[in-house]
Amino acid sequence: MxxxxxxxxxxxxxxxxxxxxxxxxxxxxxxxxxxxxxxxxxxxxxxxxxxxxxxxxxxxxxxxxxxxxxxxxxxxxxxxxxxxxxxxxxxxxxxxxxxxxxxxxxxxxxxxxxxxxxxxxxxxxxxxxxxxxxxxxxxxxxxxxxxxxxxxxxxxxxxxxxxxxxxxxxxxxxxxxxxxRMPLVAYNVNLNTGDLSIADAIAKKVRFLGGGLRFCKAMGVELTDRGIVQVSMNLTDFTKTAVYRAHEMVRMEAARYGVSVVGSEVIGLVPMQALIDCAEYYLGIENFSIDQILESRIME
Amino acid sequence: MxxxxxxxxxxxxxxxxxxxxxxxxxxxxxxxxxxxxxxxxxxxxxxxxxxxxxxxxxxxxxxxxxxxxxxxxxxxxxxxxxxxxxxxxxxxxxxxxxxxxxxxxxxxxxxxxxxxxxxxxxxxxxxxxxxxxxxxxxxxxxxxxxxxxxxxxxxxxxxxxxxxxxxxxxxxxxxxxxxxRMPLVAYNVNLNTGDLSIADAIAKKVRFLGGGLRFCKAMGVELTDRGIVQVSMNLTDFTKTAVYRAHEMVRMEAARYGVSVVGSEVIGLVPMQALIDCAEYYLGIENFSIDQILESRIME
Known part of the structure; x- marks a missing residue:
């Protein structure tokens, strides 16, 4: 269609x-x-x-x-x-x-x-x-x-x-x-520790309620089968609170505990732009337009 | 359609x-x-x-x-x-x-x-x-x-x-x-130097012909109006020679000259997957499927 x-x-x-x-x-x-x-x-x-x-x-x-x-x-x-x-x-x-x-x-x-x-x-x-x-x-x-x-x-x-x-x-x-409302992006960042209190502490720093990012809700979650914890986030406006910014803030806060990011996950559907924004940031792409995505041309 | x-x-x-x-x-x-x-x-x-x-x-x-x-x-x-x-x-x-x-x-x-x-x-x-x-x-x-x-x-x-x-x-x-053939991705990485010989030297390292990445063609190009140079690449199979890998290899080779990456550009059309792969790499996303992209669901 x-x-x-x-x-x-x-x-x-x-x-x-x-x-x-x-x-x-x-x-x-x-x-x-x-x-x-x-x-x-x-x-x-x-x-x-x-x-x-x-x-x-x-x-x-x-x-x-x-x-x-x-x-x-x-x-x-x-x-x-x-x-x-x-x-x-x-x-x-x-x-x-x-x-x-x-x-x-x-x-x-x-x-x-x-x-x-x-x-x-x-x-x-x-x-x-x-x-x-x-x-x-x-x-x-x-x-x-x-x-x-x-x-x-x-x-x-x-x-x-x-x-x-x-x-x-x-x-x-x-x-x-x-x-x-804006599309919600459910994004979780995994940490190489089993200590839930660390994920909780980081969640409190990065979320809006704790003085963190404006469109970020966050909490610590235990992945018991893997023996690690994650900072589980809902980004309620990725156009203003970008996925990569939330990611890097978790990494930054984790560093003080000697903890590293070991992966992440996107839950459910995500608008293409939310991930393209991340590619643009990390690669430093200048002047990119979503119209350059082959698939978005096909959709027109 | x-x-x-x-x-x-x-x-x-x-x-x-x-x-x-x-x-x-x-x-x-x-x-x-x-x-x-x-x-x-x-x-x-x-x-x-x-x-x-x-x-x-x-x-x-x-x-x-x-x-x-x-x-x-x-x-x-x-x-x-x-x-x-x-x-x-x-x-x-x-x-x-x-x-x-x-x-x-x-x-x-x-x-x-x-x-x-x-x-x-x-x-x-x-x-x-x-x-x-x-x-x-x-x-x-x-x-x-x-x-x-x-x-x-x-x-x-x-x-x-x-x-x-x-x-x-x-x-x-x-x-x-x-x-x-695979979709071609035209991808250029900008360097904070005006010295074309540096871009040329890096291009020779990262491209297939010089012993670099299998699906990468590259050459140095001068951006005279900006006073900088770039490594201009054609990635002829991004599923095997990923955009982020070419990017990081340019960064790595530039470091020996004390030169930094200051941006990049995608020329023309690019398949969505090529940039999603970059977001996945830098964010370390696990188990991501292209079907999670909202737009790809709409296209079906």
């Missing part, structure tokens, strides 16, 4: 068990020109469905809205139980810029989708992450605190007045968070 | 001036399902047309054969003059594996195309590069030596009996070289 502009969307639906309903919700992402379903996975324990879809902004918007309409109709939160926290039939809808689209484009799309969900489906919408209208709404966990069961009361507080839709929960579909 | 297997072909035609003929030759690459024309450029001084096209092997083969047929009909080498050496109406047809295809697939395709050109169009074919049937035929310049004008006699020698087609030149279309 040739997509000249690529936006990603990873909507989370509160249905992880009923295969028939799951297929109905996923269906709008299968058939629309300019939209490509990359993956969907349901978890029965979490009772949750996570869809990964990419597309040109306009058809992607229409597909997402269609799926939301189906989910609102099929999912009844008053009968929903599962291990994963949730506040709505559609729990969260992030839009992520991938190619030839900006964070601003993703924000615009999130607001368009949020407005329609509020007005057409009567589900209150909280704008979150980069689309948040208040710092308290950037963090999804903060918005969702109290979950579906607590939201009916929470939403009456002036501080939690929704950004779109009625100032009251939808009786069966609850509320939804919609917003723009 | 969704291409699950991608082969590249860069046929060179001996027509760089007549726009009408050029369009007729390029046309078969525009319309066929499973084939995508990436670029074509004609040079009037060289009197030559270079087409860059990608596609699934089978439709690509058909498109190339169609274009060859048109070129053989339209181009008359007895009336051709230009600065670039040439031996045929279609001078050379390299097939280059890009994605989910191997060098062996490219070789197979080259031989299929060569056989049809020989039998259907009556143009003698020399298999070259990775498809060469003799070491003397690996190098295109060696095959082409004598050009169109000298080929009529040269081809009568037993050592230059063609691999396909008649053992005599086509009267107007000459002969053609067809073969598999």
């Amino acid at each position: 040739a997509l000249s502009r690529i936006m990603e969307c990873v909507p989370n639906f509160s249905e992880g068990r009923d295969k028939e309903k799951i297929e109905k919700i996923v269906n709008p992402f299968r058939t629309r020109e300019g939209v490509k379903l990359l993956n969907y996975s349901n978890d029965e324990d979490h009772n949750r469905l996570v869809v990964t879809v990419v597309g040109e902004p306009e058809p992607l918007r229409e597909a997402v809205l269609e799926a939301v309409g189906i989910a609102v109709e099929l999912i009844d939160l008053t009968r929903h139980e599962g291990q994963h926290p949730r506040m709505g039939a559609v729990d969260v809808i992030p839009f992520i810029p991938i190619k030839n689209v900006t964070a601003e484009d993703a924000d615009k799309l999130a607001k368009e989708v949020g407005q329609v969900i509020g007005e057409k489906y009567g589900v209150p919408v909280f704008l979150y992450e980069k689309s948040a209208t208040h710092p308290d709404r950037e963090n999804l966990a903060k918005i969702r605190k109290g979950e579906f069961e607590g939201m009916a009361e929470k939403i009456k507080e002036p501080a939690w007045r929704p950004d779109f839709g009625p100032a009251a929960c939808h009786p069966t579909a609850g509320a939804v968070a919609v917003g723009a | 969704a291409l699950s297997r991608i082969m590249e072909c860069v046929p060179n035609f001996s027509e760089g001036r007549d726009k009408e003929k050029i369009e007729k030759i390029v046309n078969p690459f525009r319309t066929r399902e499973g084939v995508k024309l990436l670029n074509y450029s004609n040079d009037e001084d060289h009197n030559r047309l270079v087409v860059t096209v990608v596609g699934e092997p089978e439709p690509l083969r058909e498109a190339v054969l169609e274009a060859v047929g048109i070129a053989v009909e339209l181009i008359d080498l007895t009336r051709h003059e230009g600065q670039h050496p040439r031996m045929g109406a279609v001078d050379v047809i390299p097939f280059i594996p890009i994605k989910n295809v191997t060098a062996e697939d490219a070789d197979k395709l080259a031989k299929e195309v060569g056989q049809v050109i020989g039998e259907k169009y009556g143009v003698p074919v020399f298999l070259y590069e990775k498809s060469a049937t003799h070491p003397d035929r690996e190098n295109l310049a060696k095959i082409r030596k004598g050009e169109f004008e000298g080929m009529a006699e040269k081809i009568k020698e037993p050592a230059w009996r063609p691999d396909f087609g008649p053992a005599a030149c086509h009267p107007t279309a000459g002969a053609v070289a067809v073969g598999a």
Whole structure:
């Protein structure tokens, strides 16, 4: 599929068990020109469905809205139980810029989708992450605190007045968070020590919370079968907190313990640019354009 | 366009001036399902047309054969003059594996195309590069030596009996070289000195001819406007002679002159894998698969 502009969307639906309903919700992402379903996975324990879809902004918007309409109709939160926290039939809808689209484009799309969900489906919408209208709404966990069961009361507080839709929960579909965020890169750096306290100490230095890199979350993790530890990171905006910078900062902090980096891993999907940026840095490539990547020419 | 297997072909035609003929030759690459024309450029001084096209092997083969047929009909080498050496109406047809295809697939395709050109169009074919049937035929310049004008006699020698087609030149279309090669990466490393002899000395060490890296050609080049020099390299198989290895070898050799690497450049197109390999090396990423690149999932 040739997509000249690529936006990603990873909507989370509160249905992880009923295969028939799951297929109905996923269906709008299968058939629309300019939209490509990359993956969907349901978890029965979490009772949750996570869809990964990419597309040109306009058809992607229409597909997402269609799926939301189906989910609102099929999912009844008053009968929903599962291990994963949730506040709505559609729990969260992030839009992520991938190619030839900006964070601003993703924000615009999130607001368009949020407005329609509020007005057409009567589900209150909280704008979150980069689309948040208040710092308290950037963090999804903060918005969702109290979950579906607590939201009916929470939403009456002036501080939690929704950004779109009625100032009251939808009786069966609850509320939804919609917003723009950057692609997340899950990146772990392995150390040649089995001492978890060293990984923990390094994690605290490199992460935002500890005064480290702005778009870095980090914690120490033990790889018991290998007898080593790792600094496990989530880089929430690789265009500003580059993978190589996080890597080199871990190496630098490890040195004071006489510990070396012995490898690293990328978990799950990663945008091409995140790794190309690393090649550019280490090789010192000047004036490189992503259009020089043969494959990106083929995608046009 | 969704291409699950991608082969590249860069046929060179001996027509760089007549726009009408050029369009007729390029046309078969525009319309066929499973084939995508990436670029074509004609040079009037060289009197030559270079087409860059990608596609699934089978439709690509058909498109190339169609274009060859048109070129053989339209181009008359007895009336051709230009600065670039040439031996045929279609001078050379390299097939280059890009994605989910191997060098062996490219070789197979080259031989299929060569056989049809020989039998259907009556143009003698020399298999070259990775498809060469003799070491003397690996190098295109060696095959082409004598050009169109000298080929009529040269081809009568037993050592230059063609691999396909008649053992005599086509009267107007000459002969053609067809073969598999790996994508070429043009990569230059800049040094903080203006002394060309240093770049030359390093180039001689890192290149194959001087006992250096197997798939590396190199020479020193002066960047007069910046007052520095560079080691300009062609990496003819980045899967075996990696970009980062060439880079580090230049750095290592430069050190003995007290000279540092101050940057580098990638000229033209580069396969994604060539730069991802560099990111993997410098970050020490374990168990990485190209399928983890978001964009490669979208291309499927």
